[in-house]
Amino acid sequence: NYQMPPLDLLDSPDAGGRQSADPNELLAMQSSILDTLKQFGLEASAGDITRGPTVTRFEVYPARGVRVDRIVSLEKDIARATRAEKINILAPIPGKDTVGIEIANSKKIKVVFRELLESDEWVNSKAKIPLALGKDVYGRTIIADLAQMPHLLIAGTTGSGKSVCVNAIIASMLYKFSPEELRFIMIDPKVVEMQHYGKLPHLAANVVTEPKKVLLALRYVIDEMERRYRIFAKCGLRNIHGFNARPLDKKTDDTPPPEPEPQENADEEEGIEDAVLEAVKPKKGEELVIPDRLPFIVVIIDELADLMQTAPADVESAIARITQMARAAGIHMIVATQTPRADVVTGVIKANIPSRIAFQVASKLDSRVILDANGAEKLL
Numbered sequence: 001n002y003q004m005p006p007l008d009l010l011d012s013p014d015a016g017g018r019q020s021a022d023p024n025e026l027l028a029m030q031s032s033i034l035d036t037l038k039q040f041g042l043e044a045s046a047g048d049i050t051r052g053p054t055v056t057r058f059e060v061y062p063a064r065g066v067r068v069d070r071i072v073s074l075e076k077d078i079a080r081a082t083r084a085e086k087i088n089i090l091a092p093i094p095g096k097d098t099v100g101i102e103i104a105n106s107k108k109i110k111v112v113f114r115e116l117l118e119s120d121e122w123v124n125s126k127a128k129i130p131l132a133l134g135k136d137v138y139g140r141t142i143i144a145d146l147a148q149m150p151h152l153l154i155a156g157t158t159g160s161g162k163s164v165c166v167n168a169i170i171a172s173m174l175y176k177f178s179p180e181e182l183r184f185i186m187i188d189p190k191v192v193e194m195q196h197y198g199k200l201p202h203l204a205a206n207v208v209t210e211p212k213k214v215l216l217a218l219r220y221v222i223d224e225m226e227r228r229y230r231i232f233a234k235c236g237l238r239n240i241h242g243f244n245a246r247p248l249d250k251k252t253d254d255t256p257p258p259e260p261e262p263q264e265n266a267d268e269e270e271g272i273e274d275a276v277l278e279a280v281k282p283k284k285g286e287e288l289v290i291p292d293r294l295p296f297i298v299v300i301i302d303e304l305a306d307l308m309q310t311a312p313a314d315v316e317s318a319i320a321r322i323t324q325m326a327r328a329a330g331i332h333m334i335v336a337t338q339t340p341r342a343d344v345v346t347g348v349i350k351a352n353i354p355s356r357i358a359f360q361v362a363s364k365l366d367s368r369v370i371l372d373a374n375g376a377e378k379l380l
Helices: 023-039 068-073 075-082 113-117 162-174 211-235 240-245 266-280 304-310 312-329 347-352 364-371
Strands: 044-051 055-062 087-090 099-104 130-135 141-145 152-155 182-187 296-301 331-337 355-358
Touching: 023 044, 023 055, 023 075, 055 068, 075 087, 113 130, 113 141, 113 162, 130 162, 152 162, 152 364, 162 182, 162 296, 162 331, 182 211, 211 240, 211 296, 211 304, 211 312, 211 331, 304 312, 304 331, 312 331, 312 347, 355 364
Parallel strands: 152 331, 152 355, 182 296, 296 331
Antiparallel strands: 044 055, 055 099, 087 099, 130 141
């Protein structure tokens, strides 16, 4: 009898913070950017001005023969001319023939979670596990799909917005799934971040706060993953989407698997088949019960650095095992950390987590650890 939470629980967007910027001010800033480029002998013409919630993007069209790298090298001069604390230059904007110069707004507008859930993008989303992440520079709602990701690393310095992001991700799933469809396993060594989720009916186990119990939780996830693969093998299916979409009237339990047809090079394949059957055989004393539906499982680790100090080798191998194999079983992992050092976010963990969200970081080195590229240190 679980009821989905109503939207009334969320704050509505603040109408007062919506006033638009003064167009003359924006045009003055644009002309000062063009003047600065002209002083250094770079001809460019004005493009669009896009004002997002926290950043305004000024686009310029470089004249023929002007190298884009030269505009990037003038970053500090443009910042001086526009009196901005920090600017970010996108050269060129992906998918366009313009160079974007992003400057932080003096008055920032709050992006409220309710606004994202009321947007058309969320309502019409085709994602299997949709996550409402926020708005981009153009003010469009960004909806990501955790099932496509299939695992996610979130990192940034203290106070850059990681916890808000993790809470928004959890709330997105709570607004979409009942406890029969999705289960959480929350690991919170910091103790304070996830305590208020302690009474959720979606939790597969209590919120794990002791570092010593974390390995037990991860081991449970690995066992569950292996059990699901044994169920898929018995039903002759490949992944959780096929399993949950199968017709239920057929009795899958009693039908023996079809006899394999004789093949020419059977000797080579026998060894492989034996190994596969050994891997998916039920363990001793385990009756393989086939449920009607399997819920998604989302594992959320709030502070990876604490775990990597207690038992780095075990935690790393458990995370690697889950992230390598669990996608088809409907198990997804979200890892957050505020110390993006190479000994915390190790190569093994990074290699298996393809999707990353970087908040502001202190140095290029941290940015490279999270994203494998510079850029997160320039975020506005």
